[in-house]
Amino acid sequence: MNILLTKVVEKFNVKEGFEVLNPANKDKLATIANNTNIEIKESIRKAKNTQKEWNGSLQKEKSKILRKWYELLIQNIDNLAQIITLESGKSLLEARAEVNYSAGFIEWYAEKAKRIDGKLISSPFPNTEIKVTYEPVGVVAAIAPWNFPLAMITRKIAPAFAAGCAVVVKPSELTPLSALAAKILAEEAGIPKNLFQVVCGDSKEIGKEMTSNIDIRKITFTGSTRIGKLLMSQSAENVKKVSLELGGNAPFIVFDTADIDIAVKALLASKFRNAGQVCIAPNRIFVQENIKPKFLKSLIDEVSKLKIGNGLEEGITVGPLINDQAVTKVKAHIKNALDNGAKVIFGGKSHELGGTFFEPTIIDGMTDNMQTSCEEVFGPVVSIYTFKTEEEAITRANNTPYGLASYFFSNDVKQIERVRNAIEAGMIGINFGVLSTESAPFGGVKESGLGREGSDDGIYEFLEPKYSMQSFN
Secondary structure (H helix, E strand, C coil): CCCHHHHHHHHHHEEEEEECCCCCCCCCEEEEECCCHHHHHHHHHHHHHHHHHHCCCCCCHHHHHHHHHHHHHHCHHHHHHHHHHHCCCCCCHHHHHHHHHHHHHHHHHHHHHCCHHHHHHHCCCCCCCEEEEEECCCEEEEEEECCCHHHHHHHHHHHHHHHHCCCECCCCCCCCCCHHHHHHHHHHHCHHHHHHECCCCHHHHHHHHHCCCEEEEECCCCCCCCHHHHHHHHHHHHCEEEEEEEECCEEEEECCCCCCCHHHHHHHHCCCCCHHHHCCCCEEEEEEEEEEEHHHHHHHHHHCCCCCCCCCCCCCCCCCCCCCCHHHHHHHHHHHHHHHEEEECCCEEEEECCCCCCCCCCECCCCCHHHHHHHCCCCCCCEEEECCCCCHHHHHHHHCCCEEEEEEEECHHHHHHHHHHCCCCCCEEEEECCCCCCCCCCCCCEEEEEECCCCCHHHHHHHEEEEEECCCC
16 A cells, blocks of 8 residues: 555545646546635745745755755655656666655755855955855745656755755646655655645646745746747746756767777666656767678667557556657657658557557668757657767767767777867766766757756755955954
8 A cells, every 4th residue: 555645635635626637547546626826826825925934044064954845756756656656657677766866965065054154265454354155045936847747856856955945836737746745755754734825726827926036036837848939938028047958859879989889878877767758868879880780680679679558557668658649759660660661670550469569660771851850859769860070979969959968988098088078068978878877967059948957066056146245444
């Protein structure tokens, strides 16, 4: 029995609202209320009032409470993982990894809360002192996606709490249960009830209120570039601080100097996680032409070993896509590629399990004018492109308005340094396929976003420097 899920359902399940469904079998998990505009405004008001109390407490006390929250997540890892799997479809193995990853941000910022240091700056004037302190930006609106329903919450609110901010969270209507479970555990840890608000319902209405409400001073969002641009535009009216982690079009370059086995294993780890529904998943796989036959053989061998099914079952490595719209998008990308001369060499259709299960797919013969070359496929599809020279690979990899993640594989030290410097991305995996960690700054360049999450950089997204000059005359 999942005690935590029972708590969530008992506290938040209602008769009328939107249904939360298990994407693996369409079973109803709960019905969650659509918050009215009045309720959203009230949540923001309560958050603002509670922030004064929270910010007035010692940083050491904040640290202790955040540490307790971290410990509760770890203690409830099995319950949380099951909730994540039930509402998102990913395997239990991946869901457990997400809980650990989520908790890591809380642990990191529990420590950072004690180390928000001001500074003294040498003054150009006699008998004066320049002092810089850091203060919380204000109430934060955090808008999170469905693909990492717990991690995208803690990655935003742990640094906000450490900085002294209150947070109003808008989880995806597809996966709100993880956010509500996180709220329950946060309150059990000692975080004031009204400091952590969760609002659910219509994304447009909630987003509009968050961007227009003068009590919200910071917007942090993970999602599509289109919606990120809209939120940024709406936030300009009140000059809010904005952090945006948006779309990607990650290149994955395999040079002929690479270890093919390492590259293939890294591709599987980064591409098929959450059935490919990951913003930093490789989207364009560039393979140097003289090693392509060997690379494809190894890749097909490894992809054929993936086990598709309900994420709650033992040994499953790839779960379902989140909904029917996701399947439609994947099929459209495949059709576009085939219509333009590419060919499927593995998979390519809906899985025999039916529903939103889709076969892991490999497509060869991709060109730069295809749909997948311009936008994320967001599914378990490996798209293979061929290149001849290093210069060509770099040029084509950078030929996108996005710049979130990039990957490349090489054993040539000089080539590694050249390509590292030339790639236009906020994050680069070199002979490695897993980029996310709480200790490094996560984020992109160009149209992939603004700001960073994680590491020491992440907390300053929620702080404002205040400078004062004092005369001692």
